[in-house]
Amino acid sequence: MMRMLVRRLLATPMLLLGIVTLSFLLSRAVPADPLVSIIGERQLGDPEAVASAQARWGLDRSIPEQYAIYVANLVRGDLGTSIRTKRPVARDLMDRLPATLELTLAAMAIGVSAGLALGVLSARFKDRAADHLARAFALIGSSVPIFWSGLILLHLASVRLGWVSGAGRLDARLSPPPEVTGFHLLDALIARDVTVLADALEHLALPAIVLGWAVVGIISRLVRASMLDVMGQDFILMARAKGASEMRVLTHHALRNALLPALTVIGFSFAYLITGAVLTETVFAWPGIGSYAVASARALDYPAIMGVTLIAGLAFILANLLTDLSYLLANPRIRAA
């Protein structure tokens, strides 16, 4: 296990370099100019203004030179300055990462627990009403466009019922808690600010439910299929024969063995949500990395695009590694091998 871990860690920098290089080349291949984000439409007709902006942002250098400078800075931990926000990309990402992680973790908690529960329920009550309802619920979550379900839920919960005040991480009339971790929930707990904690939870609930609902489908389907396979095996019969309760049979014996295929999907869902929750972030005005990525792409903000790609690459590499580790922990047969 240790050897596997070391091999993975050693390969990570090369993987990231490959991702960065590919992203660099693709972004430069787009037949468009980021100058409009720097000097605006009107000034594009002024050769002096154009030359000045190009020199200031290094856009007058050749592509290989720009690449070399970028990689040299990257090695020093400098991701460059965003053309759009005019701030260090690393700072932009660090500002947005807690929001993304907070939403993703909450969505995964909802999605995984609901997915597991529905998968188990479906398997347990196969072909009965509970199975059909659970599968329909999961299918709707996976099929309905997020922007639609998000807006509908927002309208119901905010305008009709008054349960939540609207989009964003926090009611704008409240001051955010003093930043310690960047997670509003944790920071509010640390500051013992119950009002902000309640408000942050309220704002987190809907987008987390919408996003979590989207992953419930695939997790529950996998778990259901896997459970059905496992529950037909002899050791389950043995467990029942020994007097184990139904709950124990399902959770301690069947689910543990049925979980392995779902771990891969859970891992990749998590990585995907880090940068892929764009629609949810747009509907709920959640200041995460997904919306930052889209805004950067639209503005051809090269440094920001590269930064987001790095984060996405890291997320997938980490998710992959954690999934493999969890396999080792969950399956003694792999450990022994």
Added chain:
Amino acid sequence: MVERNAMLRRSSHGLGGRLRSWAIAAGAAGALMLGTADHQANAAKDDRLVIAIEMDFNSLDPARTFCIACQIFMTGVYETVVEIGPDNKEIKPGLAKSWDVSDDQTRFTFHLDPAARFADGSPVEAKDVKWSWERLHNVKGGAAYLADAIATVEAPDPQTVIATLAAPNSEFLGILTAVNLAVVNSDVASEHGASAAADADKTDTAETWLLENSAGSGPYILAGYKPNEELRLTRNEKYWGKKAAFKEVVFQHVPNPVAQAQMLESGAADIAMNVDAESATKIHSADVVVRPVSAFNIVHLSLYPLGDEHLRDKRVRQAISYALDYQGIIDATLGGKGDRLVAPIPNGFPGTSGLKPAEHDPEKAKQLLKEAGLADGLKLLAKYPDIKPFGVDLSIMMQKIQQDFAEVGITLDLEPLPINVWREQRNAKKVAVTPMWFASDYYGSGQAVPFFGMVEGSWHANFAGISEIPDLANKRLPDLYAKALASTGPEQEKLFAEVFEEMMSDVIILPLMSPKQTLTYRKNVTGMHYSVCCNLILPELSLQ
């Protein structure tokens, strides 16, 4: 077998019963938690103003900003020497309490209010005005062109500013209401890397500092900024004028107009800046005001002869102008909530009264095409960005135009493009037919010719191919324009009317519509009106 099945198939009561209990408990806890929030109480607080807006900030540096949210921000934090009145025409005192204008409209002398103070308490002086205007020009940012009219600025004493123009310009006072010409605390900004020197575009390094700090004299101060998340202003307690109504103003980034409308209805926001006419129809709350107002934005169709040989023939361009069903285009894209335009400048600007809008006459269009030897029709390609400027869906608009063209025998192929790609192609002069849009920087018709006129140096003339096709140049326009700028009152009206008739006769820029702006805000907000210079003026807002 029976026993095995019996063991496998447990009674569902035990498991199902527990599940039901958990579900009820979870539901009760959730309802208890979520139901305790009192958002109407939050909405009633009058110490904070919340503006839901798609934050499109490119910078917070007065010399570099050029966006809608930027303008609103600037009105709160910085001030200009003169201001625009609520009627969007009258020039009022700002930092200057009075001014003198030479008869030939080239020398403008401003007398600053000795009470004017920056947020740090230091006096606003003539040197700061001179420094700010020179910096705007020399930093070469997005709005540098606004300072092009100024030849020199003198500050003979701390309260007097003398601006000498390169050429007569009776609209100079209107130009000075544009937020980018606001006055910055030169001492404070210079300490943090700002420069007004000729090489400021290379040496000025204050932009980063200005993302977290402000150096203005306005009723608000920048308190915090997180790109695409929020921007907060706090009241300037040392403000030299009327105290700001709010302790804090919060710009909250909400990119979706429907979500903005929902925030208004729930009371989470006081003003929503991006609710278009269609989304506004979904607002039913009696606490929300939905008010369409005429705005000073225009959407037009550009015909660039360099992009297609057929367009070099003026008769073809005239035919296109007659082919367009202008009212039909407004109805298709805005549900009728837009105004016909008479010139490539907003209605109500000097020179527009008395002019007639372009006619829709398909028969005339066909006749002109026949005279041009194109009785069998022609094929054109339109490239356009897939966006919605001022609420106008360009895809729908171009499809309507395609139908109008088809009626007169013109086949218009449509090529929607991502905006950056479209821009690149337009800048490379590879576009023949394209829609575009324009937002006024100030109240004044002088903006039209440098932007739309077929004269050397004009923005659109470049894309049309004025350098490559000299015949495109309108030889009457430069003189006429100079005379119009040098004149005032009725004479100026008459001259600008001639300017616009000349521009319309070139049929390069076909003005299509001026979309109405839909103001949406909670009914207890006062002072809401659309401003030509700045969209929204923060110091004028308060709660009843």
